[in-house]
Amino acid sequence: MPVLFLIPLFTGLVTAYIFKKSTDEIGQLIGVVAVISLALGLILAPWQVQLLLLVVVLVGTQKLLQQNEYKLRQQKKQQEQPNYNHSRQASSSEVQKMENEFTRKYRGVNY
Template sequence: MPLFFLIPLFTGLATGYLSKKCDREIAYLIGLFTIISLIFSLILAPWQIQLMLLILALVSSNRLLQE
């Protein structure tokens, strides 16, 4: 299984961490880059990981709807 999707994922997480220490305007731009890189990493992820995330989202939404 190729792990190329981890590169934008870790880049996005690192920039998200750095955005907490920046000014407001720069933090918005960094936050936008973080969201784009996380979406890009989900697109590049193998289907097994995408299926696991989909099942996790469905199970958690069912628990929230039951409460």
């Protein structure tokens, strides 16, 4: 198995580290070099490494999808559960409506 793909891969990793630590404009240029080196390293990698990377990405996205579905189900359950505080507020608003029907206000004063 040829190991020449490791040269641009490690170059990309080193430049990515420098990019994270740098705050100057040269950091942006190094960031571009890091992205190009990492892409080149993955392109030059043997098919076994590429297949392994593909499997890792597919399994990782599957787990993320399951976590998101679980969170959505939890949110739906919370929305479907009756909110007892809300029903108490509704009854107090009904009482307030009845009071407003019998009394009138003029500039904030009941009469």
